[in-house]
Amino acid sequence: MVSVFDREHFQGKCLEFTSECCSIHDCGLDNIRSIRVESGAWVGFEHHDFQGQQFILERGEYPNWEAFSGSLSYHTERFMSFRPIYCSHHSSRMMIFERENFMGRSTELSDDYPSLQAMGWFKPEVGSMHVQCGAFVCYEYPGYRGQQYIMEDDKHSGDYQAWRNWGSHCQTPKIQSIRRIRH
């Protein structure tokens, strides 16, 4: 369950959700300025219909926009739709590839990696990815910072052929840290 508020610090109009919301306008909210995640893992989106910049939301309190956004350069303060992340497996496993369409050098990931380069990946970019089971968050910079992309085994059969389909506003193949989503 997630509680969303139209003012910072859990003030103002409050709505509770147990399933996805494709447009907060249709629920009578203009914007979301604070969030309390009571259970599960969720992903928030900048635009309606699960488009635009993504925000991973795990259990806890997000009193303002800064708390759920991971990126400064692309500062919109818009939060228009969200949905739960279903993690059907207890374990998470994915492959990352040097080039698009699952070509070039590759490696398997099944842990959390605050620095892909520290664990042996040879450059700050990833060409393509395949999620075999579970769900991951991929980040532009080391240490789980910058743009976030949620990758799930039940979306596109877990196939992410190129950086253009990591998210609808993705502008770079840079991926420098990756971690599992767990409940």
Next chain:
Amino acid sequence: MVSVFDREHFQGKCLEFTSECCSIHDCGLDNIRSIRVESGAWVGFEHHDFQGQQFILERGEYPNWEAFSGSLSYHTERFMSFRPIYCSHHSSRMMIFERENFMGRSTELSDDYPSLQAMGWFKPEVGSMHVQCGAFVCYEYPGYRGQQYIMEDDKHSGDYQAWRNWGSHCQTPKIQSIRRIRH
């Protein structure tokens, strides 16, 4: 080793370091605007002499201020000193306590926790901490976001009695995610 640059995207004057720097001014730089960490884990500080806001820096590329800062609300774009983090142990272990001075309810941590509440901690604050071995990064918000505090077993004997000594500019006892620092 870490390479620092006085312009974004690894441009401008470049200096390389293999050990701590307590003042970049003394090294002839006005500011640091991009960083490439070649090896090890480092911590950067907003002010000279390892004071102020902290930034964990692991292997990889940080092309601009956004990439190494974790917090929007406290936007200074100053980066004046840094030092390596020594992780003498292969494993990391710490205790968190409900109240100051190691009082109240407690729990032991030895893994990465994107949400402390999801793993059973009962509120968004921590009263005090003791690092038994290794080093951790603690974050204000879930998902490794917001203000960062580096906690090490070889600083203050691993004792962090209250939120005022988590960092020289710490203003809140909020800690909602914690992870180990590994090389």
